[in-house]
Amino acid sequence: xxxxxxxxxxxxxxxxxxxxxxxxxxxxxxxxxxxxxxxxxxxxxxxxxxxxxxxxxxxxxxxxxxxxxxxxxxxxxxxxxxxxxxxxxxxxxxxxxxxxxxxxxxxxxxxxxxxxxxxxxxxxxxxxxxxxxxxxxxxxxxxxxxxxxxxxxxxxxxxxxxxxxxxxxxxxxxxxxxxxxxxxxxxxxxxxxxxxxxxxxxxxxxxxxxxxxxxxxxxxxxxxxxxxxxxxxxxxxxxxxxxxxxxxxxxxxxxxxxxxxxxxxxxxxxxxxxxxxxxxxxxxxxxxxxxxxxxxxxxxxxxxxxxxxxxxxxxxxxxxxxxxxxxxxxxxxx
Amino acid sequence: xxxxxxxxxxxxxxxxxxxxxxxxxxxxxxxxxxxxxxxxxxxxxxxxxxxxxxxxxxxxxxxxxxxxxxxxxxxxxxxxxxxxxxxxxxxxxxxxxxxxxxxxxxxxxxxxxxxxxxxxxxxxxxxxxxxxxxxxxxxxxxxxxxxxxxxxxxxxxxxxxxxxxxxxxxxxxxxxxxxxxxxxxxxxxxxxxxxxxxxxxxxxxxxxxxxxxxxxxxxxxxxxxxxxxxxxxxxxxxxxxxxxxxxxxxxxxxxxxxxxxxx
Numbered sequence: 001x002x003x004x005x006x007x008x009x010x011x012x013x014x015x016x017x018x019x020x021x022x023x024x025x026x027x028x029x030x031x032x033x034x035x036x037x038x039x040x041x042x043x044x045x046x047x048x049x050x051x052x053x054x055x056x057x058x059x060x061x062x063x064x065x066x067x068x069x070x071x072x073x074x075x076x077x078x079x080x081x082x083x084x085x086x087x088x089x090x091x092x093x094x095x096x097x098x099x100x101x102x103x104x105x106x107x108x109x110x111x112x113x114x115x116x117x118x119x120x121x122x123x124x125x126x127x128x129x130x131x132x133x134x135x136x137x138x139x140x141x142x143x144x145x146x147x148x149x150x151x152x153x154x155x156x157x158x159x160x161x162x163x164x165x166x167x168x169x170x171x172x173x174x175x176x177x178x179x180x181x182x183x184x185x186x187x188x189x190x191x192x193x194x195x196x197x198x199x200x201x202x203x204x205x206x207x208x209x210x211x212x213x214x215x216x217x218x219x220x221x222x223x224x225x226x227x228x229x230x231x232x233x234x235x236x237x238x239x240x241x242x243x244x245x246x247x248x249x250x251x252x253x254x255x256x257x258x259x260x261x262x263x264x265x266x267x268x269x270x271x272x273x274x275x276x277x278x279x280x281x282x283x284x285x286x287x288x289x290x291x292x293x294x295x296x297x298x299x300x301x302x303x304x305x306x307x308x309x310x311x312x313x314x315x316x317x318x319x320x321x322x323x324x325x326x327x328x329x330x331x332x333x334x
Numbered sequence: 335x336x337x338x339x340x341x342x343x344x345x346x347x348x349x350x351x352x353x354x355x356x357x358x359x360x361x362x363x364x365x366x367x368x369x370x371x372x373x374x375x376x377x378x379x380x381x382x383x384x385x386x387x388x389x390x391x392x393x394x395x396x397x398x399x400x401x402x403x404x405x406x407x408x409x410x411x412x413x414x415x416x417x418x419x420x421x422x423x424x425x426x427x428x429x430x431x432x433x434x435x436x437x438x439x440x441x442x443x444x445x446x447x448x449x450x451x452x453x454x455x456x457x458x459x460x461x462x463x464x465x466x467x468x469x470x471x472x473x474x475x476x477x478x479x480x481x482x483x484x485x486x487x488x489x490x491x492x493x494x495x496x497x498x499x500x501x502x503x504x505x506x507x508x509x510x511x512x513x514x515x516x517x518x519x520x521x522x523x524x525x526x527x528x529x530x531x532x533x534x535x536x537x538x539x540x541x542x543x544x545x546x547x548x549x550x551x552x553x554x555x556x557x558x559x560x561x562x563x564x565x566x567x568x569x570x571x572x573x574x575x576x577x578x579x580x581x582x583x584x585x586x587x588x589x590x591x592x593x594x595x596x597x
Contacts, residue, residue, distance in 0.1 A: 033480040069426055072582075073486040082481060145425075145537055145585050163541065168585040169486075170425070184463070184482040187526055 004331055005136065005156035005250055006194060007228040008208065009217040009238045010129055011314050012256040017127040019043050019110065021207035021216075025131075028206045029193070034185030036082035040192035041207045042109045043129045047117040047279060051109040051130075052078035052178050060176030061139050061245030069143065069173035073182065080107035117279075124274045126256040128283075129215070131207065132179040132192035133240065133249030134158045140191075143174030148189075154331045155220070156250065157194045165189055176245035204323040214316050219324035221250060226324040227313060228252070235310045237295060239284040254295070254314065255280050255288050270296045387594040389415045389572070391442040391449065398445035404551040404558035409452055414439040417453070417574050419589035433581035435589045440574065442596060449566040449596070453492055453574060458555040461490045461579025462524035488579040493521040494561045495573040498532070505571045505593045509536045520561050522548040524579070528561075536586075570596045 025041040042051045050056055052074040059070045083101035090099045116125020134151075138158050141149045148164035149171060151157070160171075160180070167187040171180045180191045195205035203209070208216035219226025221233070231237050231254070238252035258274040260267070270292060280288045298308045316322040392412045394401050401408055419435035438455035463483065497506050498516045510533035511517035519531040519539065528548035533539040547562035566572070571593040577583040 031479065034482045036479055036481045037485075038482075067426065069428070071429070076482065076485045079485065081483075146539070147537055166585065170585070172485075182482070182485045184484060185480050187523075 001136070002151055002153050002156040003334055004154060004223075004326065005221045006134065006199070006326075007219065007221040007232065007250040007252060008131065008194075008205070009228050009231050009252045009254065011215045011217075011238075011254040011316075012126055012128065013254060014213040014215040014314075015043070015127040015129060015256075016213045017043055017045070017113070018212060020210050020212055021129055022109070024206040024210035025192075028195075030190075034183035035181075035190065037076060037079045038181040038183075038190065039109045040179070040181075040190075041129065041131045043127050044110065045113050045116060045125050046128045046283070047125065048112045048115060051080075053107060053111075054078070055178040056242065058178075060174055060178070061242070061247050062137070062142075063246065065246075067139060067142055067174055068176075069170070071173075073169045073172045074178060077107060079181075080105070080109060080111060119274070119276050120261075122261055122274065124258055124276075126258060126275065128241075128253075129207075130177065130179070130241075131251060132158060132194070133177055133247065133251045134192075134194055136248035136250060137246065139174040139176060139245075139247050140171035140180055143170040144168075145170060152196075155196075155199070155326065157196050158191070159193055159196070160189055160191055162186075162188055162190075176242060176247060177249070199325055202325050202327075204319070204325055208323065209319075214322060217316065217322045220326050220330070223324065223326065223330070227316070227322055230313055231310070235313075237291065237310055237314075239287055239291060241283060243285045243287075253284065255284060255292060257292075257295075257299075268296065268300070387415070387418075387592065388597050389440055389442050389594050390597045391444045391568075394443045394445045394450075396445055398448035398450050398562045399547065401443050401445055401450050402547055402549045402560045402562050404452060404454075404549060404560055408443065409441055412441040412443055412452075414441050414454075415594070417455075417591050417594070419455075419574070419576060419591055422586055422588055422590060425586060433578055433583060433589070436576065436578070438574070438576065438589075438591075440594070444565070447565070449563045451494055451561045451563065451572070452558060453494070453561065453576075454556060454558045455492075455576055456556050457490060457576075457578055457580075459578070459580035460552050460557075461488065462552070463487060463489065486582075488577075488582045488584050490524045490557060490579045491522060491577040491584075492557070492559050493519050493575045494563065495519050495575070496563065496566065497571060500567070500570055507535065508573060508590065508592065510539055511535060518542075520546055520548070520563060522550070522559050522561065524550070566596055568597050572596055 021041050022039050022043055030038045030040055044050045059068045061068055083103050083105050085099050085101055087099060089095040116123055134157055146164050146166055148161045165188040169182050171189055172182060180189050183190050204218050208218050217227040217231060219228045221228055223229055232252050238254045240249035240252055257269050260269055261272055261274050264272045298310050302308045302311045390413060394408060417438040417440050419438055421433060421435055424431060436455045436457055441452040443450045495517050498518055506512055506515035506517050512535045516532060516534040521531050522528045528546050530542045530544040530546055531539050532542050549560045551558045573593050574591040576589045
């Protein structure tokens with residue numbers, strides 16, 4: 001177990017699906033050779049196929065302590081290959097015709113954006129932003145025969161030593177969240193680094209910093225003053241994705257309510273929810289049901305003019321409320 | 335010397351089969367020698383302990399750089415020794431067993447400045463995707479970066495393992511050496527090229543930063559890879575490994591040989 005553990009909380013009620021986080025990450029970390037198809041941070045519409053396609057149905061993680069790797073590494077078609085536009089031909093070489101992608105796009109990280117699903121004739125969907133979960137029991141670390149992946153002692157961030165990695169991709173198969181990516185140009189696996197170089201300079205993660213919806217909360221899970229500790233530990237208002245995969249993720253989600261269904265005047269948001277509770281149970285486990293009820297009560301209190309520390313915290317207007325980057329002294333302490 | 339070698343090789347397989355037992359039950363046998371080994375009754379006690387398999391080197395008056403080319407005519411007159419390969423066990427029980435050991439031969443030439451080993455094996459699929467080297471700083475040339483074309487293809491590779499120190503009584507463990515008996519691995523990767531690795535047991539393999547010369551040719555469903563090693567004294571044990579990318583072999587999933595003795 002690491003001395004400390006960084007964690008991130010996403011309030012899915014506030015995510016507007018703008019992909020600013022994905023672009024912030026892409027511009028900062030994955031604009032190099034062979035990284036074109038990688039989104040260390042992606043935003044997928046739920047219900048939906050996800051990125052890579054059907055990652056949530058293909059196994060991974062542990063069952064009774066035993067690794068359950070997916071049969072194969074997802075093919076590039078499941079991620080969607082990056083396409084380039086022929087701006088050169090059209091704008092500078094005088095060629096006729098429209099600007100087109102160099103390959104016919106067949107899939108992408110947000111291919112089925114805003115499609116969602118139907119429940120009794122009404123559409124529902126929400127956005128699920130995803131990064132590496134920097135798990136407490138990472139399946140990738142367990143699967144790597146090279147011991148190239150390690151969890152940092154001081155803050156629990158999971159990293160791939162690019163010098164030790166040989167690109168075997170056992171980690172890609174083992175991760176239940178498919179958050180490790182193979183770079184074919186360098187023949188190595190790469191993944192979200194939780195912006196550790198930024199954190200070490202006292203600056204919060206790029207995805208969190210750039211988020212216009214201010215949905216992200218960052219801090220040490222074991223620091224009582226951090227927003228993530230308050231939301232996850234004190235208020236128990238956020239849950240990890242697919243807890244049954246046995247890796248103990250350190251990214252937590254405040255589950256979404258969505259607006260009321262049409263014509264349900266007088267009913268509260270939980271007695272006639274737009275998002276079927278079964279789907280939230282599928283993503284976050286059975287605990288999501290009492291959690292939604294608690295959140296609903298807090299919401300109701302505020303709507304009736306009362307005060308709620310949790311709701312105030314989740315509004316998170318200021319960076320100081322949402323982020324608490326650990327100091328070196330804090331990380332050095334046991 | 336070829337005939338005794340084949341006998342030793344077959345006995346080597348019997349010993350291996352007996353030692354590793356059921357893990358090998360399902361593996362297909364591809365060479366005549368292996369078929370012979372399969373019918374051999376283990377109950378009959380071998381008359382003597384099988385000696386290490388022997389690869390006789392041929393002296394070559396010239397630089398290793400000249401003979402490194404697999405097409406060099408001198409290789410034609412160099413005796414070829416069959417290399418018996420075995421498939422390592424699966425890593426996960428849920429995985430299918432894929433692949434069957436290819437036919438392989440090894441030739442050895444002693445040049446003035448090094449020992450050159452030419453490993454030849456049949457592989458109907460050439461798994462050597464053309465990916466260019468990363469551009470400086472990995473940032474692509476101009477606006478565009480190089481793309482990852484496929485995420486789930488694996489490449490052909492081969493390696494020669496040599497003990498760091500020659501001990502007369504015992505060879506290092508075949509599984510990448512062991513503590514106190516380190517090995518050097520001359521690893522050729524069909525995309526990344528040749529690189530010298532070192533190891534002292536499973537999972538300890540690391541880079542040395544050293545390169546070596548390896549030259550390759552692929553024709554008619556067959557790989558030829560030459561390994562230019564430092565001068566190896568007679569009696570040096572060498573072991574071989576081959577990875578077939580088309581059946582997703584990498585790391586511990588591979589074909590491997592027992593220790594051979596360079597003479």
